[in-house]
Amino acid sequence: MRKRPRQARSKQMVADLIDATARCIVANGLDGTTTPRIAELAGVSVGSLYQYFEDKEALIDALVxxxxxxxxxxxxxxxxxxxxxxxxxxxxxxxxxxxxxxxxxxxxxxxxxxxxxxxxxxxxxxxxxxxxxxxxxxxxxxxxxxxxxxxxxxxxxxxxxxxxxxxxxxxxxxxxxxxxxxxxxxxxxxxxxxxxxx
Amino acid sequence: MRKRPRQARSKQMVADLIDATARCIVANGLDGTTTPRIAELAGVSVGSLYQYFEDKEALIDALVxxxxxxxxxxxxxxxxxxxxxxxxxxxxxxxxxxxxxxxxxxxxxxxxxxxxxxxxxxxxxxxxxxxxxxxxxxxxxxxxxxxxxxxxxxxxxxxxxxxxxxxxxxxxxxxxxxxxxxxxxxxxxxxxxxxxxx
DNA sequence: CCATAATGCGAAGATGTATTCGCATTCAAT
DNA sequence: ATTGAATGCGAATACATCTTCGCATTATGG
CATH class of the missing domain: 1.10.357 (Tetracycline Repressor; domain 2)
Incomplete structure (x- = not known):
């Protein structure tokens, strides 16, 4: 993880992102799981994703x-x-x-x-x-x-x-x-x- | 198949393309199998690929x-x-x-x-x-x-x-x-x- | 309340891939 | 040999993705 979430809202965001990743995989398959879609489902910006995850793979890794x-x-x-x-x-x-x-x-x-x-x-x-x-x-x-x-x-x-x-x-x-x-x-x-x- | 290969050289090319697809999958995995790479391995142009195959999937389909x-x-x-x-x-x-x-x-x-x-x-x-x-x-x-x-x-x-x-x-x-x-x-x-x- | 750090943003950049299209070349039948 | 069809080309197009970066916003501790 690129940076540790310190405040409550960032911890929530990390959780939301992982959850959104799961929903994205369910909805679009692993191939259709893109960073914009994950961000949209999580209700955050694409950039925010990279605050706490090295890349998309790290996010999926966390989910798994x-x-x-x-x-x-x-x-x-x-x-x-x-x-x-x-x-x-x-x-x-x-x-x-x-x-x-x-x-x-x-x-x-x-x-x-x-x-x-x-x-x-x-x-x-x-x-x-x-x-x-x-x-x-x-x-x-x-x-x-x-x-x-x-x-x-x-x-x-x-x-x-x-x-x-x-x-x-x-x-x-x-x-x-x-x-x-x-x-x-x-x-x-x-x-x-x-x-x-x- | 988009068009039937009529002449001998085109038949050869179709065979070469399928063979190149196999080699490309072996060398780069299915994800790393791209049309440029297949064409390069087959020694033909990317465009030629689309003469006889609807798309990349059709090519892989033929191989399978x-x-x-x-x-x-x-x-x-x-x-x-x-x-x-x-x-x-x-x-x-x-x-x-x-x-x-x-x-x-x-x-x-x-x-x-x-x-x-x-x-x-x-x-x-x-x-x-x-x-x-x-x-x-x-x-x-x-x-x-x-x-x-x-x-x-x-x-x-x-x-x-x-x-x-x-x-x-x-x-x-x-x-x-x-x-x-x-x-x-x-x-x-x-x-x-x-x-x-x- | 203020200063500083943490957080969040999203357009822009970089990269890569599938596919098309007009033109050049080769073949095959007459 | 000639002509029309078949073939081959590859730069250009269209699209989609991951990732970054400078700036705006929000929280925290003193």
Missing amino acids: ADRAAAIARGLRQLPVDTAGNLRDMVSGAIGYGFALLRAGDGLYVELIKNWHRMPTDKVADVLQQHFLELARVWFLRHYREYPIENLQVRIFIIVNSTLFTMVRLIADDHPLIPQKEVAEGLTDMIVQYLAVPS | ADRAAAIARGLRQLPVDTAGNLRDMVSGAIGYGFALLRAGDGLYVELIKNWHRMPTDKVADVLQQHFLELARVWFLRHYREYPIENLQVRIFIIVNSTLFTMVRLIADDHPLIPQKEVAEGLTDMIVQYLAVPS
């Missing part, structure tokens, strides 16, 4: 960091019963994932679509780390000897498979492929896969 | 259509033993997929990364259709009563999971996650999933 942190908090607060069965955990996580992607008017979908143009791919990292930890706990609890070597790879496969299958489904509608069945299919697939001995 | 057709041909010629076991088929397909993505200096990876900005997402469609058909044949042969309703959804999940997991792995290197293990993991996952009764 914000949301990644929010998602991380949401995941931590998600009630998981590590003593319960695996299928319920997985099913719950996938349901949560779909809900998250459907929320925010497609902001997350747009961001994940453009993951490779993001400053840092924090969203996928957050998911990866969270579920890796969750899986560690679960396996440690249920099987003293669990495939710890393999777990990283398995979680990598599972997180990416799930994330992009969901995004592809939501991004453009596939009339023959209902969300409910995909959620069940992903659950089946993941549960089966985690049960495979290494 | 070309490659999609080539991949479809490659898949059809891939020797598959529908009488053999499922694991070998899946494993072979995944090996082929990785080889394809590694080939072409990252052209396919770049195209799939930007799937949502492609004129038509032919690549994924091609894969989807092919493997759907393949799965139909296989299941018809091995189980007279196969879950035909479910098969579309399963193939959707499998194709997208595999494709994007591979692309994510190749796009930026994950030192802790070797390709070999991912290939094996994906194979395990898919084979298990296809064996789940519907």
